[in-house]
Amino acid sequence: MLWKKSSKSSAKVTDFSTCIAEGSEIEGKFTFSGTVMLNGRLRGEIISNDSLVIGEKGVVNASIRAGVVQIAGEVVGDVNATDRVELMDHCRVYGDVNAPIVIINEGALFEGQCRMTRPNPADALPGLRDGTIVPLKRSELPR
Numbered sequence: 001m002l003w004k005k006s007s008k009s010s011a012k013v014t015d016f017s018t019c020i021a022e023g024s025e026i027e028g029k030f031t032f033s034g035t036v037m038l039n040g041r042l043r044g045e046i047i048s049n050d051s052l053v054i055g056e057k058g059v060v061n062a063s064i065r066a067g068v069v070q071i072a073g074e075v076v077g078d079v080n081a082t083d084r085v086e087l088m089d090h091c092r093v094y095g096d097v098n099a100p101i102v103i104i105n106e107g108a109l110f111e112g113q114c115r116m117t118r119p120n121p122a123d124a125l126p127g128l129r130d131g132t133i134v135p136l137k138r139s140e141l142p143r
Contacts (some may be wrong), residue, residue: 002136003007004133004141008101010024012086015038016032016035016036016053017032017034017035017036018032018034018035018036018037018111019031019036019037019039019135020036020037020038020039020040020042020047020058021039022039022057023040024038024039024041025040025041025042026040026041026042026043026044026046027042027043027048028044028045028046029045030042030045030046030047030062031046031047031048031100032048032052032112033048033049034050034051035050035051035052035053035071036048036050036051036053038052038053038054038055038058038060038073039055039056039057039058039062040056040057040058040059040130041059041061042048042058042060042061042064043060043061043062044061044062045062045063046060046062046063046065046066047065047066048065048066048067048110049066049067049082049136050067050068051066051067051068051069051112052064052066052068052069052070052123053070053072054069054070054071054072054073054074054075054091054100055072055073055079055137056072056090057073058071058072058074059073059074060073060074060075060076060077060105061072061095062075062076063077063078063079063080064077064079064081064082065080065081065090066081066082067081067082067083068081068083068084068085069085069086070083070085070086070088070101071085071086071087071088071091071093072088072091073088073091073092074091074093075082075091075092075094075095076094076095077094077095077098078095078097078098078112079093079095079096079097079098079099080098081098081099081100082093082099082100082119083097083099083100083119084099084100084101084102084103085101085102086102086103086105086106086128087099087102087103087104087105087108087110088108089105089106089107089108090099090107090124091109092108092109093108093109093110093111094110094112095111095112095135096112096113096114096115097110097113097114097115098111098114098115098116098117099117100116100117100118102117102118103131104139114143119142
């Protein structure tokens, strides 16, 4: 029997490198690597190059800088992502959002400004870093 992998990218509890459960409170600067599920309360600053998932019970009063940010709870503060930001239905976001890809699902509450930034040029052409893609010079057109 063949098993087909679902194209839907839903994260499971085992996919998280760290889980901050409901009832937990953190104050200060929070840095991490991997994927973090936050269902507790956090006040301060969040910095990472990886993925942050704010669950339905998560309450964040912080500026956020991460690779991917998915919000299902409440965020008060600016959200900056190098890859994407997704505002799930029933989330509450009070602050500006900056990312190359911004997804706002139906039912999300968003009060702030949204700026869709350009992706890093090195990220747009990953082969340039390892030398597999060689940029071509523009040839002159015949007159």
